[in-house]
Amino acid sequence: MSFETVYEVRNVSKRYGSVVALDDASLKIGAGEVVGLVGDNGAGKSTLVKVLSGAHQPDGGQILLDGEEHVWHSPKIALEAGVETLYQESGLAPHLTVAQNVFLGREIPVKGILGKMGFLARKKMAADAEADLERIGIAFASSGRPVSALSGGQRQAVAIGRSVTWARKVIILDEPTNHLGARQAGEVLHIIENAKKQGLGVVFISHTLPHVLQVCDRIVVLRLGKIVKDAPASFFTNETLLGYITGAIQTLQEDAE
Amino acid sequence: MTDSKQDQLKPAGIGAGIAKLFSNQSILLVAVILVLGIFFSIQSGGDFAKVMVFNNILTDWGSIILLAVGQTLVVISGGIDLSVGATVSLSSVVSAFVMMNVFKWDGTITGDAATVPLLVGTLIAVLTGAAVGVVNAILINVAKIVPFIATLATLSAAGGLAIIISGGQPLQGPSNFSLISAFGDPRLNPFSFMIIAVIVVVVIAGLFIHKAKLGLYTYAIGSNTFAARGAGINVERHLTKVYVLSGVFAGLGGMYSYIRLGAGSPTSGSGMELYAIAATVIGGASLMGGVGRILGTVLGTLVLYTVQSGLLMINVSPDWKQIVVAILIAGAVAVQGFKFTSKRSK
Amino acid sequence: MNRSLKTMTAVAAAAALSIGFVSAGHAATQTKIAFVMGAEADPFFQAMKVGAQAQATASNVNLVWQGDPSHYDVQTEVPIVDSVISQAPDGLVLIPTDPTGLQASSDKAVAAGIQVANVDTHVADLSKVLTFITGDNGDGGAKAADAIAGAIKYTKGKTYQVVVGLTSKTATTNVARLDGFKAQIAKKYPGIKIKDVAYSASNPQTASSNVNNWLTKYPNLSGIFAIDGTNASGAAAALQSKKLVGKVALVGYDAYPANVALLKKGVFTALIAQDPAAEARLAIKTLVAKIVNGKNPAKRDVVIPNVALTKSTSAANLKKYTYVAN
Structure with a gap:
């Protein structure tokens, strides 16, 4: 299967003081493609995610969205260009309803002068949120419920659903199945498949290798700040993937050819 | 991890029905007010049921509810504003000082002739309150001082400034006591112009907090600052708005105090921050942020002053008033804790 | 560390500011x-x-x-x-x-x-x-009792209701004035009954609220003794807002310029000045x-x-006893 590239980084590097967090990394993400990003702690995953999401600017290299070069001065600019990121720790505001969370930061105002004063079309947002979530396979609750009333899995589903709903090009998911039970993780993977069907490029970061192998089209392995392997998911087994992550299987020579 | 099965473990029957009803803070507070009203009426031999008592309670309510509304907004955002009482003092004094020394409007201007001076005075009081709010916002957002300490510092500074400007004395500028007097026969009508004006302000504030972006973003920040930031909300800018608004409401409270006393007094707000915070908490807001309703705060303030007025009407020793208020706050926090744990167990 | 340093700096700056105004x-x-x-x-x-x-x-x-x-x-x-x-x-x-x-x-x-x-x-x-x-605070309290008795045209055999607004139970001047007030009433005006006292905690709005409630509870109230400046401000405001100026005798304490102005307007029956x-x-x-x-x-x-100031006090004496703002 081949995908049309939607998002790409070329030769990006990032150092923090004397520590090289990311060394000359290049990565392509296709529309409708799920790319897994794996590696040990400190391998450079979170740095790469921050570069992709616009949270950090790389010291060198290029970022291309739809073939056009961009500099992300802030995550908000990346967001507005169509790159959504769901951070592991960000989550939702538990006291707000599902609909309020889905629309947070992108509220629909009522028409007219009241809208200019910040008054919100709450019924429309509630209905839209419910429809949008249902479209990507999340249909468990009324969107008027507060998030605090949802289970952990449901919350994660809403969080991902929120990103998928708004993403126009790329969605970056940082450990979305962390702390979830098997059934709930299955629901999350299902949502990722729906995002893929919508033609979004998906970057999936996870420690849970079976999930990565199950849902990804391609897997990129990071080690000590470098990309050490970039291959279709079918290339790996659980064991070989682990081998590349730990460095038990050396690949640099092979890549250099 | 939570599980849907636990939903079925909740107690059933009438007890549960009543528990559910009272889990709505507003209904609970209305019930508390009714019970207190009946109790005080019986104890005072019917004196407490007089319309004039209601006027007294509403007049007190008006002095604190403006601060309490601002405080509710701050508490929802996860912060606290201790400076509001001192801001009442400062804004009432600055307003009087400017009216008297800049515009040369003195205490001989009374009644309708005071309308324009008092409107100008209101503007000055609001600007003074906003200025205190700006200082709070800078201390919190730029100097990164926690709200408790930052607003404690401005409490001291604003209180000191009020004393310096006034020389420690009430400044008697233009006055119009008919604004705070009940319309017509006070035995029949508890409302005054000032009470109506405060109600209008509170309703507008309630709409902005519960129906508009202003409130939504405040809830989001108080609920999960990280999520709010992630959603693209400029948290610092929004918190600045929140503290400035709290200052503006305290400024309005200062003008209310000025009109009520016919003078700007450097001690007219002393201790009021505690009543504002108490009313907010009794009204159901959580000092942890993310929770709070204007209706709850409105009723919480009414509970406080129903008790204060009632104790006086039944000749309870004034020493007991403070203790009763303390018990009310402890009770409100306990109810909140109960609600929180029951929600978590779902 | 950094944050607590900033906090301390801010607090110290605020403290330094207030000290700077006081000391010269x-x-x-x-x-x-x-x-x-x-x-x-x-x-x-x-x-x-x-x-x-x-x-x-x-x-x-x-x-x-x-x-x-x-x-x-x-x-x-x-x-x-x-x-x-x-x-x-x-x-x-x-x-x-x-x-x-x-x-x-x-x-x-x-x-x-x-x-x-x-x-x-x-x-x-x-x-x-x-x-x-x-x-002489005790003497001031006695003078306040005389002023109220005069204002209500005290007549032997009749009873009158009065209330006293205090700042706190323990403020020594409050106690001395109240004792002097009570002693003078017991000695000369047995028909005057002190129905109630309440505390303002130094806040004139609270003082005003206390008087509002008394005016409701005691429709036949004859007089109010507002024992200090805070209570005087609050009581004067309450009488004006309830439109009861002149109907209830009000004796206040402390000759703030604002209170002296209200004495001239007839809101205070008398002001006791130190x-x-x-x-x-x-x-x-x-x-x-x-x-x-x-x-x-x-x-x-x-x-x-202490001296009792009334509407009939000479302008020169009013001026002499009015507390001058700094």
């Missing part, structure tokens, strides 16, 4: 007299400050004026007195917020060779104190006489009577 430096060759009280912002002390400053200038004294702005409290006063003593003034005018709590500080000052005067209130043991000058400026002037004078000329005062304890 002078040349060191003058006689140096420190003046320490609680609740420095109270108009009573502000009026006292005017008298103290005037006498200090006249007697070439470097006046060090210190006190917690808002707390009338032994906890805040002791450290202030102790730090003032360490500046080694020649004399100290002390207004103790507590008779026993300030005793040790007073003795410490005397031991350090500092002449100590007490004004308004005194330490428990006055033996080492040069002079004690006070307004003469804090005179107390302060006398204290400074007595200290200077001792420090510079070695002269002891003729008698240690001096009582300056």
Whole structure:
């Protein structure tokens, strides 16, 4: 299967003081493609995610969205260009309803002068949120419920659903199945498949290798700040993937050819 | 991890029905007010049921509810504003000082002739309150001082400034006591112009907090600052708005105090921050942020002053008033804790 | 670390700011007299400050004026007195917020060779104190009772209801005035019944609220004794808003300019005024006489009577007793 590239980084590097967090990394993400990003702690995953999401600017290299070069001065600019990121720790505001969370930061105002004063079309947002979530396979609750009333899995589903709903090009998911039970993780993977069907490029970061192998089209392995392997998911087994992550299987020579 | 099965473990029957009803803070507070009203009426031999008592309670309510509304907004955002009482003092004094020394409007201007001076005075009081709010916002957002300490510092500074400007004395500028007097026969009508004006302000504030972006973003920040930031909300800018608004409401409270006393007094707000915070908490807001309703705060303030007025009407020793208020706050926090744990167990 | 440093800086800056307004430096060759009280912002002390400053200038004294702005409290006063003593003034005018709590500080000052005067209130043991000058608060309370009796045209055999607005249960001036008020009523006006008292906690809005409730509870209320400036402001506002000016006798305390204006308008039946400026002037004078000329005062304890101001008081006297804002 081949995908049309939607998002790409070329030769990006990032150092923090004397520590090289990311060394000359290049990565392509296709529309409708799920790319897994794996590696040990400190391998450079979170740095790469921050570069992709616009949270950090790389010291060198290029970022291309739809073939056009961009500099992300802030995550908000990346967001507005169509790159959504769901951070592991960000989550939702538990006291707000599902609909309020889905629309947070992108509220629909009522028409007219009241809208200019910040008054919100709450019924429309509630209905839209419910429809949008249902479209990507999340249909468990009324969107008027507060998030605090949802289970952990449901919350994660809403969080991902929120990103998928708004993403126009790329969605970056940082450990979305962390702390979830098997059934709930299955629901999350299902949502990722729906995002893929919508033609979004998906970057999936996870420690849970079976999930990565199950849902990804391609897997990129990071080690000590470098990309050490970039291959279709079918290339790996659980064991070989682990081998590349730990460095038990050396690949640099092979890549250099 | 939570599980849907636990939903079925909740107690059933009438007890549960009543528990559910009272889990709505507003209904609970209305019930508390009714019970207190009946109790005080019986104890005072019917004196407490007089319309004039209601006027007294509403007049007190008006002095604190403006601060309490601002405080509710701050508490929802996860912060606290201790400076509001001192801001009442400062804004009432600055307003009087400017009216008297800049515009040369003195205490001989009374009644309708005071309308324009008092409107100008209101503007000055609001600007003074906003200025205190700006200082709070800078201390919190730029100097990164926690709200408790930052607003404690401005409490001291604003209180000191009020004393310096006034020389420690009430400044008697233009006055119009008919604004705070009940319309017509006070035995029949508890409302005054000032009470109506405060109600209008509170309703507008309630709409902005519960129906508009202003409130939504405040809830989001108080609920999960990280999520709010992630959603693209400029948290610092929004918190600045929140503290400035709290200052503006305290400024309005200062003008209310000025009109009520016919003078700007450097001690007219002393201790009021505690009543504002108490009313907010009794009204159901959580000092942890993310929770709070204007209706709850409105009723919480009414509970406080129903008790204060009632104790006086039944000749309870004034020493007991403070203790009763303390018990009310402890009770409100306990109810909140109960609600929180029951929600978590779902 | 960084944050707590910032916090401390902010608090220190605020503290420095408030101190800067209070203290003023002078040349060191003058006689140096420190003046320490609680609740420095109270108009009573502000009026006292005017008298103290005037006498200090006249007697070439470097006046060090210190006190917690808002707390009338032994906890805040002791450290202030102790730090003032360490500046080694020649004399100290002390207004103790507590008779026993300030005793040790007073003795410490005397031991350090500092002449100590007490004004308004005194330490428990006055033996080492040069002079004690006070307004007669008990007499003020009695004068308030006379003023109310006069305003309601007290007639033997009739009963009258009055209430008293206080600031707190323990403020010594409040207690002395209330005792004087009660004693005078028991002696001369047995038909006057004190129905209730309430506390304002120094907030005039609370004082006003208390009076509002009384006016509702006692429709036949004859008079109100507002025992200090805060209660006077609050009670005057309540009478005006309930449109009961002239119908209920109101006797207030402390001749703030605002209260004197209301006396002229008839809102107050009478105002009991102290003469804090005179107390302060006398204290400074007595200290200077001792420090510079070695002269002891003729008698240690001096009582300056309170006066009752009414609408018929001469303009000159009204002016004389009105507390001057600094």
